Amino acid sequence: MKINVTRSSMPSFEEYCEEIKDIWESRWLTNHGKKLVELESKLKEYLGVSNIVMYTNGHLALEAAISYFNFPKGSEIITTPFTFVSTTNSIIRCGMIPVFCDINDNDYTIDVTKIEALITNKTVAIMPVHVYGNVCDVEAIEKIAKKYHLKVIYDAAHAFGVRYKGRGIASYGDISMFSFHATKVFHTIEGGCLCFNDDSMKLPLEQQKDFGIVDAEHCDYAGGNAKMNEFQASMGLCNLRHIDEYISNRKKAVELYRKRLLGVNGIRLLEPQEDVLSNYAYLPAIFDGYKKSRDQIKEELAKHDICARKYFYPITNEYSYSKGKYKRDTPIAKSISEKVLTLPLYSDLSIEEVDLICDIVLDIK
Ligand SMILES: *Cc1c(COP(=O)(O)O)cnc(C)c1O
Numbered sequence: 001m002k003i004n005v006t007r008s009s010m011p012s013f014e015e016y017c018e019e020i021k022d023i024w025e026s027r028w029l030t031n032h033g034k035k036l037v038e039l040e041s042k043l044k045e046y047l048g049v050s051n052i053v054m055y056t057n058g059h060l061a062l063e064a065a066i067s068y069f070n071f072p073k074g075s076e077i078i079t080t081p082f083t084f085v086s087t088t089n090s091i092i093r094c095g096m097i098p099v100f101c102d103i104n105d106n107d108y109t110i111d112v113t114k115i116e117a118l119i120t121n122k123t124v125a126i127m128p129v130h131v132y133g134n135v136c137d138v139e140a141i142e143k144i145a146k147k148y149h150l151k152v153i154y155d156a157a158h159a160f161g162v163r164y165k166g167r168g169i170a171s172y173g174d175i176s177m178f179s180f181h182a183t184k185v186f187h188t189i190e191g192g193c194l195c196f197n198d199d200s201m202k203l204p205l206e207q208q209k210d211f212g213i214v215d216a217e218h219c220d221y222a223g224g225n226a227k228m229n230e231f232q233a234s235m236g237l238c239n240l241r242h243i244d245e246y247i248s249n250r251k252k253a254v255e256l257y258r259k260r261l262l263g264v265n266g267i268r269l270l271e272p273q274e275d276v277l278s279n280y281a282y283l284p285a286i287f288d289g290y291k292k293s294r295d296q297i298k299e300e301l302a303k304h305d306i307c308a309r310k311y312f313y314p315i316t317n318e319y320s321y322s323k324g325k326y327k328r329d330t331p332i333a334k335s336i337s338e339k340v341l342t343l344p345l346y347s348d349l350s351i352e353e354v355d356l357i358c359d360i361v362l363d364i365k
Helices: 012-028 033-045 057-066 085-093 138-148 199-208 230-241 242-260 295-305 331-339 349-362
Strands: 051-053 076-079 099-100 123-127 151-155 175-179 192-197 213-215 267-269 283-287 340-345
Touching: 012 033, 012 230, 012 295, 033 051, 033 230, 051 057, 051 199, 051 331, 057 085, 057 151, 057 175, 057 192, 057 199, 076 085, 085 099, 085 123, 099 349, 138 213, 192 199, 230 242, 242 349, 295 340, 295 349
Parallel strands: 076 099, 076 123, 123 151, 151 175
Antiparallel strands: 051 192, 175 192, 267 283, 283 340
8 A cells, every 4th residue: 555645634434424413404614613613712722822713724824824914015024945835925925025044954943043134124024934843943033023023923834732841832923823734733624723822813813814804794804715614623623532642643653763763874863852742743854975865765665655755845945936036045944955855654654664664765775
């Protein structure tokens, strides 16, 4: 059987059917229904956040977060290119200019020592990424943001359930986005949310994702539509029941990968971060000076029907639409993107499968 880089976690078919039964009775399919309200309150508790707004996907949530602040068109947002295109696209689609900051070599999050040099009188925000679920240097970022009066919008798409110093990761910064896409640690098929501490942001964000409607006869501005429906929320309710088991299974797989690959000449794995409760979202391995290149290892695995992915290659300032347009060199991001291979990791990946993948990587001639 083919082993993909990821595989969606699913409740049993019966559990999902049981969950969606009430929807047939109520005929309430979307627009802040019962399932969504229940999921919201359970997520608030699980994520350790004070406010949550649910979206039909993570990308629209990220755009909503930027739009909320009403920055002047052409403002600059400092971000990293070592991420999924969504991060960069959200900035551009909101009429802002991405200013690329390099990542650090330890955990591939934004290099906080390089942020200040990029700040201009057009800078309005920082959009760091908790890439692979690794926690950014949230304290240093907060200091810089305070000093220059910048907003901090976290792309926490990979960081569902991650805690830092005992606090939910989304309690840092002005606002954080989690993605609930099918491939993520926790999913609602498609989906996402914004989390924030400031209660006054809740109502405007709720209205913004529902056309800007205030009530039946009032619409204050041209909002869009990014609502989560009841079938998505039901999938979320089912998956949330099993989230601890999903994460502990991932942890077992990660531990075995580490046992087998750590210390091998030419292979580098990420070190666990201090004070961080991880969600074991991804298993990136850096092939640097190994007997075969990253691309050759990817090919060898593919011969065995195992799909590893080059997350993140290319970096987002090297795509055709962005290359050369936003001039900021990010040599570390570029170098990592040329050596990284994300190995298969998901909740029901078996111990035997991890062993098989490691055998292939280690036995390559
Ligand atoms: C998945 C992802 C997104 C987008 O989320 P969707 O729910 O797929 O729209 C944004 N940023 C990062 C880093 C992601 O991995």
